[in-house]
Amino acid sequence: MKISRLLIALAVVAAGAAYFMWHARPSAATVAAAPRAPSDPDVLRYPAGAPQLASIRAEPVQRVALPLAGPLNGRVVYNEDATARISSPINGRVVTIKAQLGDSVRAGQTLLVLDSPDLGSAESDLEKAQADANVKRLALVRAQTLYRGEALARKDLEAAQADYAAARAESRRARLRLHNLAPAGAVNADEGYPLRSPIAGVVVERQVNPGMEVRPDLPNPLFVVTDPARLWVSVDLPENLLGKVALGHPVAIEVDAYPGQRFAGHIDKIAPALDPVTRRIMLRCSVDSGAARLKAEMFARVTLLADADQLAFRIPNAALVSDGLYSYVFVEQAPGVLRKRRVTLAAQDRDYAYSVDSLRPGERIVTSGALLLNSELGVTQ
Structure with missing residues (x-):
């Protein structure tokens, strides 16, 4: 009786195992994947x-190139060695504006024309000073002739020499003043005063309108002209990384406008002291903006790199x-x-x-x- 029960139990266990193995088999799709x-x-x-x-x-x-540290926050700024902030050296009223925002200009190209009484006064002062100097020169020549003929006292000759020297000095002062107002060359007050660009570049800022009264002490420049292909990136470096940088070390610069792209640059200036509040030191990096794709005031991520062969x-x-x-x-x-x-x-x-x-x-x-x-x-x- 006991043997029969044992055989029945074994048969039930074998049947259950067979059922489980059949239903647990992987399907053909599962095996293929x-x-x-x-x-x-x-x-x-x-x-x-x-x-x-x-x-x-x-x-x-x-x-x-192997980075020396994680990316640092930076800011793209104008290269001040290739930037001119242009203001008017004289008072006047804007007659014509000849350069617009984004225009490329040559060195010496006229940006605007002013109607300026100061320019007329400077030209008039020079003409009067030159005329007076010519009169005093002729008077000196006559005095020298009379003195050689013993018809003139020596003190009168010396007075004529002093008058001529003073007239020459006044003429030189008037000429230098006009040159200061118009360093690029001769101007004609009847045609207006041309404000010219001292460098070649692109007009990136313009803060002047037709009819505007301008003067030398305005707080902002009338034009900003720069080379957009030459930019700086300003970086605040943590104090603990100062030992890893040196002048000329390469950097990689990334901006959100061009994901995945890196612009090559190098460190060309390290500030002589830390900011006592932030405990950081300013680095200045030069970068080729690559067809002027980088723009001033962009936020950047700057990675310090090891030497180019690492x-x-x-x-x-x-x-x-x-x-x-x-x-x-x-x-x-x-x-x-x-x-x-x-x-x-x-x-x-x-x-x-x-x-x-x-x-x-x-x-x-x-x-x-x-x-x-x-x-x-x-x-x-």
């Missing part, structure tokens, strides 16, 4: 058209997966074949990590979907 059994435990192999591949994006790894592979942080104390990326060896590789990081910032020798030029790494691949690899193992 899963990674093929890899010979290498760090490699995933997907057949063409596998649904996992739609969630994965691979890109070639880029090699860039290169590293730039890895988006989204491409990294962590396993314990180490970091890994997935390298695309062939279409559908992805290998998990350990990388050694030399630096890391908010957006990117940098590795010196863990990758090879031209290799493609997974930049989107790395976490999915890592979990899939864990399942297959």
Whole structure:
């Protein structure tokens, strides 16, 4: 009796196990979509058209100069060595404006024309001074002739010499005043006073309108002319990074207007003292704006770089997966074949990590979907 019960129990257990194994079998679709059994435990192999591949994006790894620190906040400003802030040296009323915002101008080109009584006065003063100097010169010549004929006292000769010297000085003063008002050359008060640009560049600011009364002591310049291809970037450097920078060190500059693009520059000025409030020191970087794409007053992110020969592979942080104390990326060896590789990081910032020798030029790494691949690899193992 006991043997019969035991046989019945064994039969029930065997039937249940068979039922479970039948219903737990993977479907044909599941088998086709899963990674093929890899010979290498760090490699995933997907057949063409596998649904996992739609969630994965691979890109070639880029090699860039190794950064010394994370990006710093900066601001694009005019290069003052290539910028002229132009005001009127005399009082007057604007008659004609000949340069508009955004116009390219040559050195010496007229920006506006003023109707200025001061210019007429300066020209008149010069003509009178020159005429007086000519009269005093002739008087001196006569005095010298009379003195040689002993018909004139020496003190009268000396008085004539003094009068001529004073007249020459007044003529020179009037000429210099007119030259100061019109350094670019001769002007005609009847035609108006031309305000000219001292440098070649682009008009980036204009604060004058027709009919406006101008004077030398206005708080703002009438025009600002600059070379838009030569700009500075001002950076506030934390005190603890001061030992990593030096004049001439390269920098990489990024702005929100051009995502993913870097503009090359270098440090050309380090302030002699820190700001006592912020404990930061000002750096000035020169940058080629690349066809004037950078604009003054843009906010920028400035990355301090090592020497040009110290290169590293730039890895988006989204491409990294962590396993314990180490970091890994997935390298695309062939279409559908992805290998998990350990990388050694030399630096890391908010957006990117940098590795010196863990990758090879031209290799493609997974930049989107790395976490999915890592979990899939864990399942297959």
